[in-house]
Amino acid sequence: MxxxxxxxxxxxxxxxxxxxxxxxxxxxxxxxxxxxxxxxxxxxxxxxxxxxxxxxxxxxxxxxxxxxxxxxxxxxxxxxxxxxxxxxxxxxxxxxxxxxxxxxxxxxxxxxxxxxxxxxxxxxxxxxxxxxxxxxxxxxxxxxxxxxxxxxxxxxxxxxxxxxxxxxxxxxxxxxxxxxxxxxxxxxxxxxxxxxxxxxxxxxxxxxxxxxxxxxxxxxxxxxxxxxxxxxxxxxxxxxxxxxxxxxxxxxxxxxxxxxxxxxxxxxxxxxxxxxxxxxxxxxxxxxxxxxxxxxxxxxxxxxxxxxxxxxxxxxxxxxxxxxxxxxxxxxxxxxxxWPSTPANRLQSYNFQDRYVRHANYDVRIDQNVSTSPDSQFRIRPGLAGSGTVSFESVNFPGHFLRHSDYDFQLVRNDGTTQFAADATFRQVAGLADSNWSSFQSYNHPDRYIRHYAYQLRLDPITTATGRSDATFRVTN
Structure with missing residues (x-):
């Protein structure tokens, strides 16, 4: 003191x-x-x-x-x-x-x-x-x-x-x-x-x-x-x-x-x-x-x-x-x-490669010029709801994870409930637009994926080439 x-x-x-x-x-x-x-x-x-x-x-x-x-x-x-x-x-x-x-x-x-x-x-x-x-x-x-x-x-x-x-x-x-x-x-x-x-x-x-x-x-x-x-x-x-x-x-x-x-x-x-x-x-x-x-x-x-x-x-x-x-x-x-040793990562957009996933006032979007912002850094944890899955924990708001609600994404504090765990858990799969990248399939809505639309992060079904690009990301540091 x-x-x-x-x-x-x-x-x-x-x-x-x-x-x-x-x-x-x-x-x-x-x-x-x-x-x-x-x-x-x-x-x-x-x-x-x-x-x-x-x-x-x-x-x-x-x-x-x-x-x-x-x-x-x-x-x-x-x-x-x-x-x-x-x-x-x-x-x-x-x-x-x-x-x-x-x-x-x-x-x-x-x-x-x-x-x-x-x-x-x-x-x-x-x-x-x-x-x-x-x-x-x-x-x-x-x-x-x-x-x-x-x-x-x-x-x-x-x-x-x-x-x-x-x-x-x-x-x-x-x-x-x-x-x-x-x-x-x-x-x-x-x-x-x-x-x-x-x-x-x-x-x-x-x-x-x-x-x-x-x-x-x-x-x-x-x-x-x-x-x-x-x-x-x-x-x-x-x-x-x-x-x-x-x-x-x-x-x-x-x-x-x-x-x-x-x-x-x-x-x-x-x-x-x-x-x-x-x-x-x-x-x-x-x-x-x-x-x-x-x-x-x-x-x-x-x-x-x-x-x-x-x-x-x-x-x-x-x-x-x-x-x-x-x-x-x-x-x-x-x-x-x-709290294992897990590096901080960022998610880079496939079709807007100067933009990265970030949170701002607990809303989640893709933005430019965030390379030095902790708002764009996440630790990819073992999925909260199941093995072989992942969850995204904020670096500067520990205990807060990317979570979908009504198919919209926010950064939300983990309340320990089964519902939260399911909403904050995803399967990392080969990128829908490029297999060298990654896409993230919802754990509890497997017909939907994380994607951006008008720069906002959403959970949507993917049926078009644009959707596949919007739903493809690179995990990078």
Whole structure:
């Protein structure tokens, strides 16, 4: 989460200099078949970077971008930008939520506006399988806080003592007319309604605190059941035996050269095959994205180590403030099948070869001069309705597919229904006008094909030479 203007104009800090002074052995996984880890994150500023991205790791240190580095969800509510996401699993593993800051930095918002008159809501998505997500909604978490100016960096943890989630976030409630972010909390079971917000963490004087994340400890490790890491000028560690109880200061990471002026967005990960943890930190000052520090006892600051350069790899996209989920085998199988490595393609018209299929305001047509437009890029996925078929997923509107309705085409979000799947599924066959090209036959109306008419995409029977040309396309990059 961005701090004040001085931090947003971040001076380059040579955090990388620390890498050479510490080492970390490459971890050995307990078994090759062990499921891995899923990271949810955003990548940077602007309307594209401030969306939801996923990365997968087999060992917790080497990350691969899913969906070819493209976002997997796009916010359509509030500011239409999302940052600082948390991925929350229900205790029974039958439901998931994404909660995120409703902020699109650099999309028209100003520094002062975001800090002093920002969104008081967070953005929420819900899923039952980790791959099909609801439409997002706004949850107003800070509206009831007197003089609360925004709501940033939400997190949530299940509290067995109260049988619900503790939802916590940062809100600016100015002190003596000056900015001061503090951590508030509320309780919830469904991320639709919450209890009255209460102060959770408030540092003395003018010290702000924006980012904090809690990890639960297994029995026998350290002296506390929970450890939290917070960005409050340092990366401060605290311990407690109760989420809503008293927390004890344990120290910070300044001893290994990491302070809140260099890193933010603490993100915990437990290695599944051993009692070792990674605390990922976002190198906002050097614009370096996440780096890990590791420890065998999160409650003991002296046990933290920065890995040597080359012992971890964050993938292609920059990873910024998010969260990591230890996957089950079933979850991993679903996630990797849903977002495989699939290149972005375009569909070129056979008889108007300077035109390509594109969406505009969710309508679909063929247009000129779209070679650099993401509106003309699609990922050809396995068909939603049947094997041996294809479906076309938008690159810049992930989860939205080309779908026919009343024989007209639109770009529509997949609602998970059987009808949607059938309407968005096609058989790729030899081109009706040229067998070296392709035509696309409707799955549920096999007498009809995708074709353009007056530059609009339609689903029509093909009976003439003109129709065959209109229904022929080249899949190209």
């Amino acid at each position: 961005p701090r004040l203007l001085t931090r947003l104009a971040a001076t380059l800090v040579a955090v990388g200099l620390f890498f050479t002074s510490h080492s970390l052995a490459t971890p050995q996984r307990a078994a090759a078949a062990d499921p891995g880890y899923l990271m949810l994150h955003f990548t940077g500023e602007g309307s594209t970077g401030q969306q939801m991205y996923l990365a997968h790791s087999a060992d917790g240190l080497h990350w691969n971008d899913l969906n070819d580095g493209a976002s997997i969800l796009r916010s359509t509510v509030g500011t239409k930008g999302v940052r600082d996401p948390a991925l929350v699993r229900s205790p029974g593993g039958d439901k998931y939520w994404i909660i995120a800051t409703d902020l699109c930095w650099g999309c028209g918002s100003t520094v002062d506006g975001s800090i002093n008159n920002g969104s008081r809501s967070i953005v929420v998505w819900e899923s039952t399988d980790l791959i099909n997500w609801s439409e997002p909604w706004l949850l107003n978490v800070a509206g009831a806080i007197p003089d609360g100016r925004n709501a940033w960096a939400p997190e949530a943890i299940w509290n067995p003592a109260t049988n619900d989630f503790v939802l916590y976030w940062a809100t600016n409630v100015p002190l003596d007319g000056k900015t001061k972010h503090r951590i508030f909390y509320a309780r919830t079971t469904d991320f639709r309604t919450i209890t009255t917000p209460q102060i959770y963490i408030d540092r003395p004087g003018t010290q702000e605190l924006i980012d904090t994340q809690i990890v639960e400890m297994p029995a026998g490790v350290g002296n506390y059941r929970y450890v939290r890491a917070s960005g409050d000028g340092q990366i401060t560690l605290e311990g407690s035996n109760s989420i809503l109880g008293t927390w004890t200061s344990l120290g910070n990471l300044s001893g290994i050269g990491l302070t809140g002026s260099q890193v933010e967005g603490p993100m915990w990960m437990k290695f599944r095959d051993r009692n070792e943890w990674a605390l990922y930190l976002d190198q906002y000052a050097s614009r370096g994205g996440y780096m890990p520090v590791t420890t065998t006892n999160p409650s003991a600051p002296g046990t933290y180590r920065i890995p040597a350069s080359g012992t971890y790899n964050m993938g292609i996209t920059k990873k910024r403030h998010g969260s990591i989920l230890n996957l089950t085998a079933a979850e991993e199988s679903r996630v990797l099948a849903r």
